[in-house]
Amino acid sequence: MATRLSDVAARAGVSVKTVSNVINDYPHITARTRAKVEAAIAELEYTPNVSARSLRKGRSDFIALAVPEMASPYFAELGAAVSRAAKKRGITVLIDQTEGEAAGEKLVLDGMRGQLIDGIIFSPITTSPAKIGSADTAKPLLLLGERHAGGTFDHVAVDSVQASFDATTHLISIGRRRIAAIGVGGGAGTGSVRRKGYRKALKAAGLEVDPTLEVGGPGYHREDGAASMRELLALPEPPDAVFCFNDLLAIGALRALADAGLSAPKDVAVIGFDDIEDGRFHSPSLSTISPDKEWLAENAVALLLDRIAGSAGRRDSAGNGEADRVDLTVPYTLQIRESTGG
Amino acid sequence: MATRLSDVAARAGVSVKTVSNVINDYPHITARTRAKVEAAIAELEYTPNVSARSLRKGRSDFIALAVPEMASPYFAELGAAVSRAAKKRGITVLIDQTEGEAAGEKLVLDGMRGQLIDGIIFSPITTSPAKIGSADTAKPLLLLGERHAGGTFDHVAVDSVQASFDATTHLISIGRRRIAAIGVGGGAGTGSVRRKGYRKALKAAGLEVDPTLEVGGPGYHREDGAASMRELLALPEPPDAVFCFNDLLAIGALRALADAGLSAPKDVAVIGFDDIEDGRFHSPSLSTISPDKEWLAENAVALLLDRIAGSAGRRDSAGNGEADRVDLTVPYTLQIRESTGG
DNA sequence: CTGAAAGCGCTTACAG
DNA sequence: CTGAAAGCGCTTACAG
Known part of the structure; x- marks a missing residue:
């Protein structure tokens, strides 16, 4: 049903590798080849399958924003700003409504959505800082809110x-x-x-x-x-x-x-x-x-993406985790x- | 790094097929086997990889809600209600901010997020009904808003x-x-x-x-x-x-x-x-x-999920699409x- | 620069 | 009920 990479390759008369290279903006492709591939993509209305890509790369370019309630104006405005900041960087934001319940927040910390998301921006309300600090998160986690300054995770908040x-x-x-x-x-x-x-x-x-x-x-x-x-x-x-x-x-x-x-x-x-x-x-x-919510969103997203890029090689942050933790202070008026x- | 199905199977001393059966709640599993598997899942803190599952099944259990702006209180409240209604059914909602721009809305109609999502609830504002009507959507689409009554898609709105x-x-x-x-x-x-x-x-x-x-x-x-x-x-x-x-x-x-x-x-x-x-x-x-936003959310989600379930077998809805289209009227006070x- | 092939982690016919 | 194997659609070493 859906067109695949190999269909595009066949249409353009190149290998799948070449198509993949074009899509992922790798260098060393002649303008002519690129044009051919892009034409084939357009003709076939091809869109890459993100599940397959994510499975293979171990990265999805999805991050989550977990907040108590998205209908609350502050979190709605924050969510909009975070979505915009992420979109600029090619990242999609999943907004997770914990409803301020321990169960919902535990799910965030444990489950991480079945490895779909690359990292998470978390605004906890029920779970204690101690419990969050000891959470064994496989993915980078960034905490929002003044309560968590000085913890074991990156942290962005107003003073x-x-x-x-x-x-x-x-x-x-x-x-x-x-x-x-x-x-x-x-x-x-x-x-x-x-x-x-x-x-x-x-x-x-x-x-x-x-x-x-x-x-x-x-x-x-x-x-x-x-x-x-x-x-x-x-x-x-x-x-x-x-x-x-x-x-x-x-x-x-x-x-x-x-x-x-x-x-x-x-x-x-x-x-x-x-x-x-x-x-x-x-x-x-x-x-x-x-x-400054825009500042907050921009910096939280940028910091989290840095972590995601950095953690690709790391197995365990226990060794150097404490040292490079970042606390960012949001400007206000x-x-x-x-x-x-x- | 992450535990896989096969790790769980090894731990429980059963085949991967059996673990998969337990996870997916298939029948014909003895209580004893189920307990063994569940214990192994708990011990290993296993969570299924949704990318792999989605790639294989062709279903992700993700739907999208595309609205002009999520910070607008009406859409924030609607988003919260849709998220809740979906969560009850084991579905995750991706909220998509089109910013009311034609480009954003076109992306919704065309891209459908790289086949990740199973269907979409769309509240268009720029794109004309005619253009939406002719959109070649591979996935079920449900329209919100009074302007689209009588179109070619399922539709939920207040009178x-x-x-x-x-x-x-x-x-x-x-x-x-x-x-x-x-x-x-x-x-x-x-x-x-x-x-x-x-x-x-x-x-x-x-x-x-x-x-x-x-x-x-x-x-x-x-x-x-x-x-x-x-x-x-x-x-x-x-x-x-x-x-x-x-x-x-x-x-x-x-x-x-x-x-x-x-x-x-x-x-x-x-x-x-x-x-x-x-x-x-x-x-x-x-x-x-x-x-009644709760009613709207419940019914929109239920209807979309019906379509998703139904469209699994269909190649093309052109033949019978018009006939079974649904217009739902949201109660109000x-x-x-x-x-x-x- | 390109091609053939392996493998990400699942689900699912297919045999037993 | 269970096991062995194929395949979803990508990316990526590995050879050329």
């Missing part, structure tokens, strides 16, 4: 402590003094990392840390943010500002404010983290920490919009 | 004319008389289909169709909705309600209203289409047409929220 410090400091700079944090107990450890930056900023400004103002988690969705905001508004002394550990929480918080007849930034200033597109269109528009009075 | 009629009628039912439409010129023909339902509702209510109130397109993003809304507000006689042909346009429209110091539904009632999650959290929350006074 979350610094970014959280900046977000909190911004709230202080617009005159707020009773600043809450939403999301401290969640996000796969993200909560504790971002709280660290939040507390640091309070202390640097001589403000007291009040644990009753640190709420939320483990959920990081809009409804969780709304619930946390309601909780804060019910306090004897409600906050005058809130740092939400992601934009989804912040959007929920804005909604809860509106439901209570209050508004940001007048009653409570609100800042988020992620800069998902929707935040720009809310009323009020959402101030946020904006990690502070976006000041209406929700903090911008 | 967009009826849904648009309902959305517009709802605006009339709350007393609005000067009702605009945003998105008429875009969305790959979606615009003209939804306008048909919009006009029908106006006529049914004895209202006049005013072409100056029909704006927007080809873009279907938030900023396009905001631009269209500004255009409408600049009219000598602005509308008192707007039907936006998707939620992204509606969210942009809400934002433009807020920027003009106006609000929905007081000054202008706004209704969208798609029911993306974010619409529920905007202030005001967004009324919309809510297609009208969600009345704050933006229309709900």
Whole structure:
């Protein structure tokens, strides 16, 4: 049914080896031969069988991106950026939805899709760093997220402590003094990392840390943010500002404010983290920490592909694995919009 | 390096055929043999090589979902639902971002990813129905979107004319008389289909169709909705309600209203289409047409898999292709929220 | 530069 | 029920 390499060879009057050479851009082919082969490929509408190629080469030019949920705007935007970055390099991205479950994440670590994929970019949420560190992955693995810095794998993330410090400091700079944090107990450890930056900023400004103002988690969705905001508004002394550990929480918080007849930034200033597109269109528009997702995607893909190219010869990385591990820090900016009075 | 079937067979003391039988759940295997094999698989941490399997069987258990952009909330939510529906059936979904470009869409139609995928669910936006109809696809293809009803391929979509009629009628039912439409010129023909339902509702209510109130397109993003809304507000006689042909346009429209110091539904009632999650959290929350995305995903995947199973024996569907084509209509509900006074 | 041949790891008739 | 063998469509040493 499908045309094969040998059909093309027959049509062009050359050997299969020559056709293969043309397809794989090997040197030492005369322009004339190349033209003949390319004409035959076009006439027969030939497309190489990737299963056969992958079986033979041990490389598929597929990588996986494993995220908790692809419908979550941050991961959807990240997935789009990673797909684009990979496509530029001739690589296809498989997006894997772990649903944040240990089972799904274990599958990622163990199965690696039956050797189809060459490597994986993994944003874990349930599995602990320790377990990931000891995972016996046959393929290169790159970790996303602040929790995994200093581990045994390559790692790309924002400096979350610094970014959280900046977000909190911004709230202080617009005159707020009773600043809450939403999301401290969640996000796969993200909560504790971002709280660290939040507390640091309070202390640097001589403000007291009040644990009753640190709420939320483990959920990081809009409804969780709304619930946390309601909780804060019910306090004897409600906050005058809130740092939400992601934009989804912040959007929920804005909604809860509106439901209570209050508004940001007048009653409570609100800042988020992620800069998902929707935040720009809310009323009020959402101030946020904006990690450079394009940068993240480009560098994560490039680094993983380097590893894949390098690991072709390696049997075992135990010997030199630790030494050449890379931690990349994603640049970010502070976006000041209406929700903090911008 | 990787363990092979033959390693498992050796370990279990059986033939490769028996191991293959166990893996593929074939009958006539004694419980004892099965247990032995399963133990060997577990001990060796064996995972089948999908490239080899796919090469041999001519089936990969991969399908593709080709959408214009995966970061767009509707497609992200749809992708998540399709992935879930497929996973339940042991199928993996590759998400393909065409970026709405003819080149990307042509690649989908032609290349089919080097015979890796067994079939495709395609949401075209640039390529015309005629071109799609004549595409010589080696693999089963299922089309999404109202524009392609009655074509030569299986097709799953909302009854967009009826849904648009309902959305517009709802605006009339709350007393609005000067009702605009945003998105008429875009969305790959979606615009003209939804306008048909919009006009029908106006006529049914004895209202006049005013072409100056029909704006927007080809873009279907938030900023396009905001631009269209500004255009409408600049009219000598602005509308008192707007039907936006998707939620992204509606969210942009809400934002433009807020920027003009106006609000929905007081000054202008706004209704969208798609029911993306974010619409529920905007202030005001967004009324919309809510297609049942789970239903869509389940049925699209099931139908495509039926075709894949059926096409195994077929050489050419030209003979009987037309006759057994299926058009599925996705159920929807009208969600009345704050933006229309709900 | 080209051709003939082996082999990647499976599945599946074909004999037993 | 099991075993030995062919073959899916490529790529790649190996000879020329």
